[in-house]
Amino acid sequence: MSDKLKVNTMSDYFAEGKTPEVLFWVGCAGSFDDRAKKITKAFVKILNSINVDFAVLGQEESCSGDPAKRAGNEFLFQMQAISNIEVLNSYDVKTIVTTCPHCFNTIRNEYPSLGGNYKVYHHTQFLKKLLNDGRLKIKGGSYKGKRITYHDPCYLGRANNEYEAPRELIAKLEAELIEMKRCKSNGLCCGAGGAQMFKDAEKGNKEVNIERTEDVKETNTEVVATGCPFCNTMLTDGAKTIEEERKISVMDISELIAKAQDL
Amino acid sequence: MSFLPNIIFFIVLTTSIGYFISNVIKLRRNINLGIDLDIDVSKDSKKRWANMAKIALGQSKMVRRPISGALHVIVYIGFIIINIELLEIVIDGLFGTHRIFSFMGGFYGFLIGTFEIFAILVLVSVSIFWIRRNIIKLKRFYEDSMKGWPKLDADLILYFEIILMSLFLLMNTTDASFQQMNTGNIVSGYIYPFFENYSANTLHLLERSFWWMHIVGILIFLNYLYFSKHLHILLAFPNTFYASLEEKGKMSNLKSVTNEVNLMLNEMGSNPTETIDDNINEVAKFGASDVSDLNWLQLLNSYSCTECGRCTSVCPANITGKKLSPRKIMMMTRDRLEEVGKNIDSNKGVLVDDGKKLIDDYITREEIWACTSCNACVEECPISIDPMSIILEMRRYLVMEEASAPSELNNMMSNIENNGAPWPYNQMDRLNWND
Ligand code: SF4
Ligand code: SF4
Numbered sequence: 001m002s003d004k005l006k007v008n009t010m011s012d013y014f015a016e017g018k019t020p021e022v023l024f025w026v027g028c029a030g031s032f033d034d035r036a037k038k039i040t041k042a043f044v045k046i047l048n049s050i051n052v053d054f055a056v057l058g059q060e061e062s063c064s065g066d067p068a069k070r071a072g073n074e075f076l077f078q079m080q081a082i083s084n085i086e087v088l089n090s091y092d093v094k095t096i097v098t099t100c101p102h103c104f105n106t107i108r109n110e111y112p113s114l115g116g117n118y119k120v121y122h123h124t125q126f127l128k129k130l131l132n133d134g135r136l137k138i139k140g141g142s143y144k145g146k147r148i149t150y151h152d153p154c155y156l157g158r159a160n161n162e163y164e165a166p167r168e169l170i171a172k173l174e175a176e177l178i179e180m181k182r183c184k185s186n187g188l189c190c191g192a193g194g195a196q197m198f199k200d201a202e203k204g205n206k207e208v209n210i211e212r213t214e215d216v217k218e219t220n221t222e223v224v225a226t227g228c229p230f231c232n233t234m235l236t237d238g239a240k241t242i243e244e245e246r247k248i249s250v251m252d253i254s255e256l257i258a259k260a261q262d263l
Numbered sequence: 264m265s266f267l268p269n270i271i272f273f274i275v276l277t278t279s280i281g282y283f284i285s286n287v288i289k290l291r292r293n294i295n296l297g298i299d300l301d302i303d304v305s306k307d308s309k310k311r312w313a314n315m316a317k318i319a320l321g322q323s324k325m326v327r328r329p330i331s332g333a334l335h336v337i338v339y340i341g342f343i344i345i346n347i348e349l350l351e352i353v354i355d356g357l358f359g360t361h362r363i364f365s366f367m368g369g370f371y372g373f374l375i376g377t378f379e380i381f382a383i384l385v386l387v388s389v390s391i392f393w394i395r396r397n398i399i400k401l402k403r404f405y406e407d408s409m410k411g412w413p414k415l416d417a418d419l420i421l422y423f424e425i426i427l428m429s430l431f432l433l434m435n436t437t438d439a440s441f442q443q444m445n446t447g448n449i450v451s452g453y454i455y456p457f458f459e460n461y462s463a464n465t466l467h468l469l470e471r472s473f474w475w476m477h478i479v480g481i482l483i484f485l486n487y488l489y490f491s492k493h494l495h496i497l498l499a500f501p502n503t504f505y506a507s508l509e510e511k512g513k514m515s516n517l518k519s520v521t522n523e524v525n526l527m528l529n530e531m532g533s534n535p536t537e538t539i540d541d542n543i544n545e546v547a548k549f550g551a552s553d554v555s556d557l558n559w560l561q562l563l564n565s566y567s568c569t570e571c572g573r574c575t576s577v578c579p580a581n582i583t584g585k586k587l588s589p590r591k592i593m594m595m596t597r598d599r600l601e602e603v604g605k606n607i608d609s610n611k612g613v614l615v616d617d618g619k620k621l622i623d624d625y626i627t628r629e630e631i632w633a634c635t636s637c638n639a640c641v642e643e644c645p646i647s648i649d650p651m652s653i654i655l656e657m658r659r660y661l662v663m664e665e666a667s668a669p670s671e672l673n674n675m676m677s678n679i680e681n682n683g684a685p686w687p688y689n690q691m692d693r694l695n696w697n698d
Contacts, residue, residue, distance in 0.1 A: 007697050028684040030696065037696040044697075058694040062683030070636050071672045072550065072658025074517045076679060078524040081516075109513035114521065154637040159512025185642050189579040194636030198685055199671035202633040205584030212579075 005044050009058040010091045020055040022126070023093045025107065027100035028063050029229035035236060036099075036229035042258035043099050043123050049263055050135050054097070060087050066102040069110070071195040078114065081106070085116035095119045097126040099254065101155035101228045102193075108160065122156055124165040124227050124253050131172065140174030141260030147221040148175040148256075151212070151235060152187035153228035166227050166253050173260055175223075180215040188212050190234035197230050213238030216248060225253050265359070272356035272478075279482035286489040290566065293604040297559035302505065311504050314647070319499040324645040328573070331395070334388040338424070341381035341388075342496075345431065348378055352478050362441065372446025379435065379450035382428045389424045396421075403572035408591040413570055416491050423487070427480050434473035437466050498567035499646040505560050506647035511638045514655060517549065550659025553620040554600045557656060564648040565596035574640035574650055580633040587633035589640035589650035595625035596653060622657055631657045632669055 013020055024047070029036040047054050065080030084107075088096075096118045098104050108120035121129070130136035148170055156162050163184045170177050182188045191201070191208025201207060213235055216224045224239075226232055232250050239248040251259075304311060317323045322339065326332035351364050365371050396404050396417060404417070435441055435451035442448055442455050458466060488494050495502075551557050574589040575581050581588050599621045607614050622628070634654045641649050662668045668676070675685045683690045 005697055007694070009694070026693070026696070028686065031693045032684060032686055032688045032696075040696050056694070059691055061693055062690065063679045063685060065679070067685050068676055068679055069514060070655070070658075071668060071676065072655065072660070072662035073668075073676055074520045074549065074659055075524065075663060076676055078516065078520050079527070080679065080683075082521075082524055082528060105510075105512040109510050110516060113516050154635070154639075155512055158638040158642050160510050186577070186639075188577075188582075189635045189637035189639065191579060191635060194634050195672055195675065196635050198675035199632075199669050201583075202580070202585045202587070202629050204580070204633075206582075208579045208583050208635065211583055 005041060006048055007044060008055045010055045010060065010093075011058070013055050014091060019092065021053040022095045022097050022121075023088070023091075024054045024056050025064075025096050025098035025100075025103050026056055026061060027098055027103045027229070029233075030099050031061070033229060033233065035233060039099050039229055039232065039252040039254055042252065042263070043254040045258050045263040046127065046136070046254060046261070049261065050130065052130070052135070057087065064100075064103040064106045066106045067195045067198060069106070070193070077110075081111055081114050081116070085111055085114055088116060088118065093118055095121070097121040097123055099123045099227075099229065099252070101153040101159070102230070105155040105159050122160075122162060122165070122227065124156075124169055125162060127254070127257065128165040128168055131169075138169070138172040138257055139260060140172075141262065143173040143175045143223075143256060143260050146175045146223065147178050147219075148173075148223045148225055149178045149180055149216055149219040149221045150183070151180070151190065151216070151224055151226040151231055152184060153226060153231045154187070154189050154193050156227055157187055158185055166225070169253050169257065170225060173256060175256075178219045178221050180219055182215055188215060190228075190231040190238075192230035192234045197233075207238075207241075209234035209238040210241060213242055213248070217242065222248060223256070224248060224250050225256055226250065227253050269357060269359050275479065275482065276353065276356070279486055283486050283489075286486070289604060289608075290489065292607075293600050294559050294562045294566065296555050296600070296603065297557050297562040298555070300558040300560050302560075304505070307508055310508055314506065314508075315500055315504040318645070318647055319503040322645070324643075324647075327643070327645075331392075334391055337381075337384050337388045338392075339496075341385035342424075344381050345378045345385070345428075347374070348431070349478075349481065352474070356478060362438075365441075365444065369446060372444065375435065375441075375447035376449040379432065379447070382431050383450055386425060386428050389421050389428075393418070393421045393425075403576040406572070406575065406588060406591070408588065408594055409570070409572075413492070413594065416493075417570070419487075420491065420493050423480070423484050427477065427484065430473050430477040430480060434470060434477050437470040437473060439463060439466050439470070492568065492570040495567050495569040495646060498563065499569075502563055502567040503647045505563065507649065511641055514652075517659075520549070548660070549663035550661070551653070551656035552622045552660045552664070554596060554603055555614075556660070557596070557653060561596070561649070561653055561656075562600055564650075564653075565593050565600060567646055568593040568597065568648055569646065570594060571645065573643045573645065574648070577639040577643045579635055579637055579639065585630075585633040586627065587630040589654075592626060592630070592650045592653055593648060596621065599625050622660065626657065628661065628667075630654075631661065 010023065026040055030040040062084055063080050064084065065077035068080065069077035096107060101122060104120055104122045107116065107118065127136060131138065150166060150170060152163060167177060188211065189208060190212050216235065224235055226235065232252060235250040239250060322336055325335050351362065354363050355361060395401050432451055432454065435448060436454040437458055442452065448455070488497065548556060554562060568590065570590060572590050578587065578589050603614060606617055631654055634651065636651060638651060641651055678685050678687050682688060
């Protein structure tokens with residue numbers, strides 16, 4: 001697993017006097033969380049396989065500020081946002097893609113009024129665009145004919161009205177998409193949003209991720225696809241908790257694609 | 264002497280309209296206790312009118328739940344259409360005429376016939392509503408905050424509608440001249456046989472009684488609105504008009520904070536992207552601990568809430584047994600606002616500190632911290648209310664004014680502050696995922 005992927009930073013590019021086609025905003029989960037790092041790698045593998053000219057900020061990237069803002073700390077959020085915008089603008093960044101719907105939402109919706117105006121893509125949207133432009137080819141591979149369900153991340157779905165891009169990608173895998181009873185705009189949260197990821201839940205009779213994993217279980221599928229590192233963690237934990245006989249694997253859409261293309 | 268009924272009618276009508284207007288004025292005043300909201304309606308007024316037409320008038324979001332949605336549409340259309348008849352009733356009442364529009368003949372019959380059919384449909388739908396609430400006992404109508412007045416209010420509205428519709432039909436039934444016209448009595452014609460043997464005098468007396476009870480009932484209902492969740496039949500319109508047009512994920516950026524952050528970054532020798540606005544100096548307070556810290560749209564939201572509980576029934580926190588209920592957030596905001604309004608009324612127009620606030624006295628911290636900001640409540644609300652925005656404002660208060668976030672969140676925030684990630688990892692290791 002230790003073979004290093006080809007990844008350039010913005011400062012590398014800058015040193016060569018070049019600008020990449022797109023900035024890949026990795027996000028904190030994608031940088032540090034062991035499970036999410038795999039998503040980052042899968043996405044990079046896809047980009048590299050079709051020679052997309054991208055760069056990351058690397059050590060110059062910092063938290064987008066989403067969890068601070070949703071916890072009510074507007075100061076900290078704006079500190080993060082304004083410093084990030086400064087870095088992004090200094091590199092004259094125009095287009096950003098990210099594998100995290102929270103970063104996606106924050107940079108897309110909350111950075112503009114602070115001076116950060118970029119075209120922001122969630123990675124499923126970006127992959128769809130590459131597909132439409134004829135640059136990316138997806139074959140079914142190991143997922144052909146498999147039953148897959150999809151969990152809508154709140155910050156991609158309801159928050160930004162993107163329900164179709166991930167579904168189109170799943171369709172390209174020639175998999176059979178089985179919808180959960182609560183899906184699209186009715187989708188149930190995984191329980192991580194609004195800074196809940198970082199604290200224990202208030203007293204109740206169930207964890208939200210268990211409630212959601214039960215929805216997954218009801219579909220009788222072996223794979224639940226999603227597009228958010230936090231949803232991924234929550235559902236993976238949920239599956240571990242309720243699982244007895246069957247294995248539910250929680251996969252990011254970019255991982256499904258990378259795997260199907262044998263990347 | 265023959266003018267007496269007209270004079271009485273005039274007095275009843277003007278008093279109730281007057282009382283209604285005085286309550287509308289109070290309502291406006293209370294809503295305006297909220298802070299200003301930075302929206303420019305003229306910029307996208309077309310979209311706003313369209314939303315209002317679609318969501319409030321067209322009830323497009325009601326049908327997300329097909330059964331209650333369809334029933335509600337019937338009651339709503341029925342209610343509006345039947346109220347066209349009010350025009351005739353008021354003219355008759357004021358001038359002592361009787362069915363002044365009946366000269367229209369066949370068309371008049373068509374109108375009244377339609378009203379009668381709708382009256383029956385409304386009666387059926389309202390009865391089903393009553394059964395859903397009181398016999399099937401749908402879960403979303405039962406939670407602690409729905410006990411007492413909210414429950415009674417919901418039932419009273421149903422009784423009101425049953426009584427008003429019945430009176431409308433009985434009034435038509437016992438109207439001998441209308442029955443003789445034999446056009447439009449589509450429903451009442453079938454009830455008439457039960458009254459056929461009454462003397463003309465008795466029948467007239469009955470007709471007058473039903474007529475009076477019907478109009479007085481409507482006027483009482485009109486004035487009941489202010490005290491009821493039924494206020495939504497009026498406020499749903501401004502509410503959907505002013506509702507945010509932004510992506511749901513977008514939370515407002517506090518301007519006052521931008522200014523301070525820019526000042527701070529300047530001192531740290533960094534060049535902020537935004538210039539510093541000298542006009543924003545001192546802000547009294549960050550976030551909201553009481554209703555007067557919320558914006559007027561949030562207060563309008565609270566008066567518009569129908570207490571239907573659709574938001575709560577999709578709230579992940581509520582579904583999993585947490586105390587948070589977005590409906591309760593709206594109800595408590597309204598209750599507190601009413602309390603503040605009464606306080607102002609009884610203290611000659613100024614608010615005398617009552618030692619209470621929205622946080623703690625109405626909404627607990629436990630509720631505020633349980634929200635996942637998933638937007639399910641906002642998506643689900645049939646009249647575009649945003650309970651989440653109120654929760655966020657209260658979090659802002661708790662964090663920025665009181666520094667009283669749960670300790671795990673404080674850890675998360677100090678991690679972001681110190682090393683640019685919510686976990687204790689070093690920013691220099693950001694690229695290590697590729698090792
Ligand atoms: S945004 Fe908060 S209050 Fe609304 S449904 Fe989600 S968790 Fe519940
Ligand atoms: S906020 Fe909307 S969905 Fe929730 S109870 Fe009120 S009207 Fe119903």
